[in-house]
Amino acid sequence: MRSKLLIAMMLGAVCWAASAADTVKIGCVAPLTGPQAHLGKDIENGARLAVDTINATGPTMGGKPIQFELQVEDDQADPKTATVVAQKLVDEGAKGVVGHLNSGASIPASRIYSDNGVPQVSPASTAVAYTHQGFKTTFRLMANDSQQGKALGQYATKLGKRVAVVDDRTAYGQGLIDEVIKAVKAAGGEVVGREYTTDKSTDFTAILTSLKAKRPDVVVFGGMDPQAAPMVRQMRTLGMKTHYLGGDGMQSAEFIKLAGSAAEGAIGSSPGLPLEQMPGGADFTKRFGERFGKVQIYAPFSHDAAVVLLQAMLRAGSAEPNQYLPELANTRLEGVIGPIAFDDKGDLRDGPVTLYQVKAGKWQAVATIGGPRAK
């Protein structure tokens, strides 16, 4: 009887010693419910793959073994909810955060993370304002709207000097188009007309007719695919034979589905490289596919975001934000998405933007602007 107790105690002690590996918690926030739930899940899966991969290598910090833990939260793509879950993560001891998806969520949440010194790496937020608030804790792994707008504007001017623009009066659309206009002017083009719509409209005949009268060569739209699709259809029925360009909100399979035959020839931009062209793309697709299935869009970015955070902690030998933040800012890493380095604002240096065109009913990459592998 006594020996059994002794064995139990010894086993207990061994178990306790084995689980004595400290855990370091990082947070992952994305919309896990709602219309973008599939993208949010993609972000979670990418981060999880990274955390599990690093955990499997038996990382140590300050001589002691540690395990990283991922705490996943749902921000429903809503600014208010984003601040609530940001506070929650901070209160529950997250040492770094991968997230959020929408700029409208990342920006208010970033204030809470900054007030508490917790670094935040966004795999998907593209609004320029996110890294321009003067916070030291905001980073992102994707070309921002400024870089994307510049690429779009340059490419548009190559196709024709007379450029008309439409934006949907959301933070994303308007930000993108403002940059496009700057780039067009810098490239020697002329903005012949600017019209506006909303992110709920379906009838664009009035503004398109007005633009048609100004005889543009190219029309650039800043907004999402549910507007872009009817817009291009109405353009064709109005007899406008202009080129049609849009940002990453338009560059999706939904656009082709909704626009039908009118989609042919439309050009959309997307920050980052296409998965096949990413340096770590093939390997990532295989590893990700074994566990989670098909990559949606953001998994490689959230994977690298987690890697960047964890590697910074390991290099600094500490999970405390004020210790590893300088390491984070000095990251030089070859990630799945390509070379990663941050500028002084936390933006990705040399973030590439890829342009795709609809050919025979499918998006095909036609050009890459920026990035070390520019074509």
Added chain:
Amino acid sequence: MISLLPQRLYSDPRIARVAFAALALLLLILPFLVEAGMGRTWVRILDFAMLYVMLALGLNIVVGYAGLLDLGYVAFYAVGAYFYAILASPQFGIHLPFWALLPMGAGIACLFGVLLGAPTLRLRGDYLAIVTLGFGEIIRIFLNNLNAPVNITNGPQGINMIDPVMLGGQSLTRPIDFFGAQISGAHAHYYLFLVMTLLVIFIAYRLQDSRIGRAWAAMREDEVAAEAMGIHIRNVKLLAFAMGATFGGLGGGLFAAFQGFVSPESFTLMESIMILCMVVLGGMGHIPGVILGAVLLTVLPELLRYIGPLQQELIGRVAVDPSDLRMLLFGIALVLVMVFRPQGLWPSKVRARELRTDNPDEVRQEQEALYDAER
């Protein structure tokens, strides 16, 4: 049956005093109880609940006391919030102090209340509802687009980095040292909101029992008779809008300081409808009922969020997305309440008599016209 509290509570002064003291104590320590029981995120939710109590009490004046269905109430909330945001942020570089801005914001909202109420004086019922809805939308669209030619509201990007509330040089968003203990931002804001809410409740009660309150009740029950009795309908209606708007503006200013970020997305029609739901479901015209409605409708959606993980545990997958359910349940609740208990969950005796449709004493009201043809 109608009143949930025993009569003794009202009539015996000793019991009333004890009850008051208990309530005061509960309110003082509530945030600590909540944090201990449910975590700090819930303290933040409690703060929002109080904000909505203020807003609901404001709308209660318009809908509950005066009987004017206002579907654009969120416009005043937006005006108050943006007023504070514009004058206390990097937007123009102006940083006026909180204690000056808050009353000014409420005052500006009051002005808007009169402005938006003036064209609606001849309208009743459905027409009034639609026109106020239109005003709400107009304000939102203007806020979304007033960033060119002069950038007043920063358009869809919203205004960020709003100054937090400063109490004697101490910002309320950072943890405060209080006799050695640390009070977090959420707690500090709770006490601020508590004081404001109590003020609003006090004013609401005084209004209800004043000449104006009786004038509103008379107008609500029979406008023609009230006018015949010498009540100046035009002024009384404008006063209702003005008072309601003032509370809305107050709430807006507090919201801007609390969240630090305002954008037109927070001031949609759905918000107006939500606040209306709080008033209607709680008990139109009855202050405790409205408070109950506001607290319930702020807390319940947060509780709904647990259904996602709960389903995950019980059946292994999320069958019904909780964010999908939220609005559906609201709509159903609204219909059910209006059909079966239009007086709300906690009505006053007077309103219950007015609104119950199975009342044998009631004379069927003449179908009123949607507008006043004679003026």
Added chain:
Amino acid sequence: MDVLLQQILNGLILGSLYALVALGYTMVYGILELINFAHGEIVMLGALVSVTVLAALAAAGVPVALALPLALAAAMAVCVVAGVLVERVAYRPLRNAPRLAPLITAIGVSIVLQNLAMIVWGRQYLAFPPVLDIQIYELYGATVTNVQVLIVAVAGVTMGGLLLLVKRTRLGRAMRATAQNREVAGLMGVDVNRVIAATFAVGSALAAVAGLLIAAYYGIAHYNMGFMLGLKAFSAAVLGGIGNIPGALLGGLLLGVIESLGAGYIGDLTGGFLGSHYQDIFAFFILILVLIFRPSGLLGERVADRA
């Protein structure tokens, strides 16, 4: 000049769509003095059902000439059932209630329908199957498609049909009687409940037609499309005179043209100060102006104030 013509044409098409939806509002208001907020959602239901059925039939290889009427019939069936159900469950119990109650209930019904549609069909946009052969015609420098011509024609024919129904049939007579005085009509042998249900049925069938046409014209259907559309159609009905059938058509066309011309020219008119992003406000402004200066609408009768 051709730009102006094109904008006017655009406006007429848009206006015809508004008119079709406004007819439903006006019918229900005429008989119940109730603004059925949920009407826009019934249109949305019609659009979603017709798109889904049409896509299924087209995928099964059914020829367009047969698939289209079948989809329309399915949409009408669903809409009529929904409309009558809504009336029975949400509006009938409140017929004698104070004004505020049916109004708030209508908002609730609108929310319920929207969210049910979201749960059933999901949040993504549905594409109208590419089964229609779009022909583009040139008209003095402006372009018109065959679908657009169809829309205007349908709006006109529908209005005519409704007028016929209301003025020449027994049901129409019963409807007019109920609208004038519900109790006396009941005394005269009119089954008031059935007449009201029939009114909702006709209105909902119209909504289904409108939904199909909108989905065909814009190529997409979505659970959120009914709301703004409903508000604008309601403004159109008020503009023309609520309760008045030709008024709904007139109001719709006028609103469509004003919106089109406004969105097209406002930038030039105000020197860039206001732009086409204020497009949605036109409907509201018109509504407010009409309600301040001529609340009975363009073709409506003045209602005397009861002393």
